[in-house]
Amino acid sequence: MNSVGVVYNNNHELHDYILKGFPSPENPARLKKILQHFMDNSVLEKNSCRILSPVNASVEDILRVHTSEYFSFVQSRSLSGGGWLGNDTYLCEGSFDVLLQAVGSVLEAGKAVVTGQCDHALALIRPPGHHASADKHSGFCILNNAAILARYLQHLYSCQKIAIVNIDAHASDGTQNIFYADPSVLCISVHQDPSGFYPFKGFIREMGSIPALGYTLNMEMPQEAGNSEYAIFFEEIGLKVLEQFGPDLVILECGFDSYYKEKLAKLNLTIDGYYDSVSRICSRWHTIVLLEGGYHDDLGMLADVVLQALAGNRYTKDEIDQVSLMASRQSSCRRTFQSKLKELKILLSPHWEL
Ligand SMILES: [Zn+2]
Incomplete structure (x- = not known):
């Protein structure tokens, strides 16, 4: 069994906002559901997890990625009461402290892996980060957790090459912007x-x-794409590129909104698909998994299965009827997927052997 470190930002409930009488989909209930599932099912005990303590990130850590003007804006806007920022993003009075602890938790997870305290780590944090750019919030994201972690590991632990893989239903545009001209960080997003x-x-x-x-x-998954399309993508492109790049470790931006029950997206990953995608990566590289999106009721079960994949445990087979899920998928989905896959291979061929 692999040793897995787990951390969560325990002040996350302070980041919460009601807009016109409605809570944001990105609200404290998300992480509470996961932690409740873990408690009810003794998930951490069953996987012999190492519990890591959250600490606050330093300003220096954050400024390796974000501009000082943007960071000052986030700090002053939050501490003066916060509000709606636009681009589906909010700040409230407690947000600044939550952000420092969310980033700090992510850095602790990275440190535990890179110093050999554990093989892999899972950081259950909110708010998510993958849409945030150096100077811009977007899509519930304020600070880019994965990017700050990558720079921290390069700066303090001499990691040369880092890969960031996104399996959230939404493209990892913020992370992509930050590393767009930097060949030391490979960014793969399947969305x-x-x-x-x-x-x-x-x-x-x-x-x-x-x-x-x-x-x-970037792999554009057509609507209805699910387990088999993800498996084919990783087999034919994702893992081949990762192997040729040879990262010191992988940061996985893991959103649970590619799940078939997610109402904000139209993909069809099931528990099997999440287990398989995570296993393919963590069986080859030390992996730090960061929570991104996901807004349905099965978040706890999915975080559980990700943890089992990291620990290298076998798990109870998905109860979903794969056959009926496959049958419900339109054949146009597979045709579109194949043509996108082919297009991506052609475009990548000058850079990677596929
Ligand atoms: Zn998402």
Whole structure:
């Protein structure tokens, strides 16, 4: 069994906002559901997890990625009471402290892996981070957790090459922006086709810029794509590129909104698909999993299965009837997927052997 470190930001409930009488989909109930499931099912005990304590990130850690003007804006806006920022993002009075602890938790997870305290780590944090750019909040995200972790590991632990893989239903546009011209960080994002779907970025043709052309990789998944399409993508492209890049470790931006019950997206990953995607990565590289999106009731079960994949445990087979799920999938989905896969392979061929 692999040793897995687990951390969560225990002040996350202070980040909460009601807009016109309605809570944001990104609210404290998300992480509470996961922690409750873990408690009810003794998940941490069963997987012999190492519990890591959350600490606050330093300003220096954050400024390796974000501009000081933007960071000052976040701090002063939060401490003066917060409010609606636009781009589906809010701050409230407690948000600043929550953000420091969320980032700090992520850094503790990274440190535990890179110093050999554990093989892999899971950081259950909110708010999520993958849509945040160096100077811009977006899509519930304020600070880019994965990017700050990558820079921290490069700066303090001499990691040379880091891969960031996103399996949230939404493209990892903020992370992509930050590393677009940096060949030391490979960014792979597998997400729902962003034509008419947030964040309207993350198209196959967005591939990085010199000197990092080919180091940003976007796979547009057609609506209804699920376990088998993800498996084919990783087998034919994702893992091959990762192997050739040879990262010191992988940061996995793990959103649970690619799940078939998610109402904010139209993908069809099941428990099996999450287990399989995480296993393919963590069986080859030390992996730090960060919670991104996911807004349905099965978040606890999915976080549980991700933890089992990291621990290297076998798990009880998915109860979902895969056959009926496959049957409900339109055949046009597979045709579109195959043509997108082919297009991506052709575009990547000058950069990677596929
Ligand atoms: Zn998402």
